[in-house]
Amino acid sequence: MTTPGLPLWVTVPGTLLLVAGGLLAMIGALGLVRLRDFPSRMHAPTIGTTLGSGCVLVTSMLVSSAMLGRPVAHELLITLFVVVTAPITAMLLMRAAVYRDAIRKRSRR
Amino acid sequence: MNAIFQGAAWFASLCFALAILLALVRLLRGPAAQDRVLAFDAIYMNGMLTLLMLGIRSGSLVYFGTALLIALFGFVGTVALAKFLLRGEVIEP
Secondary structure, rough: OOOOOOOOHHHHHHHHHHHHHHHHHHHHHHHHOOOOOHHHHHHOOOOOOOOHHHHHHHHHHHHHHHHHHHOOOHHHHHHHHHHHHHHHHHHHHHHHHHHHHHHHHHHOO | HHHHHHHHHHHHHHHHHHHHHHHHHHHHHOOOHHHHHHHHHHHHHHHHHHHHHHHHHHHHOHHHHHHHHHHHHHHHHHHHHHHHHOOOOOOOO
16 A cells, blocks of 8 residues: 555545445445336446546546646546446436336237 | 545445445346346446556556446447347347
């Protein structure tokens, strides 16, 4: 474990963001296991994927800017990618679920 | 303050590991195929976050590229699986 002397403007928001991100991801996974039907299970992990990853990415940005001594914004790439792709996967999966449910109902009748 | 930050980093890593385990439960138990795909989506996302936490804890920048690749290929995999569930074929002629 390196990172010896991180300044205070990194550690205070970093600590809060990391705790919040971990809790959000865990709550999302708990909802993925506990909720009853697929449409409600669909939206449980999105809290972890968007807000949790946002918290971790902001912390990563702070830490790497403090280590290099200049503003670093690599992590915006991952943030942008996650924000763009999460709705696409959700929409495709939901369409697949609706389609498969309709087929199953029709074959049962 | 630095020790508290390291403690928070460990806590977040453990939370992401636990989230992967919970999603694995859904992956193995899921009643329909779309539940398994959703669990796979949650697993690769939390794996990417775990890798970023490794980068934060060790203070190196090399894990960033790997996390970006995981996000990219995970998205491609999920879209391919969802397309397969929807149409029975991934790339249509």
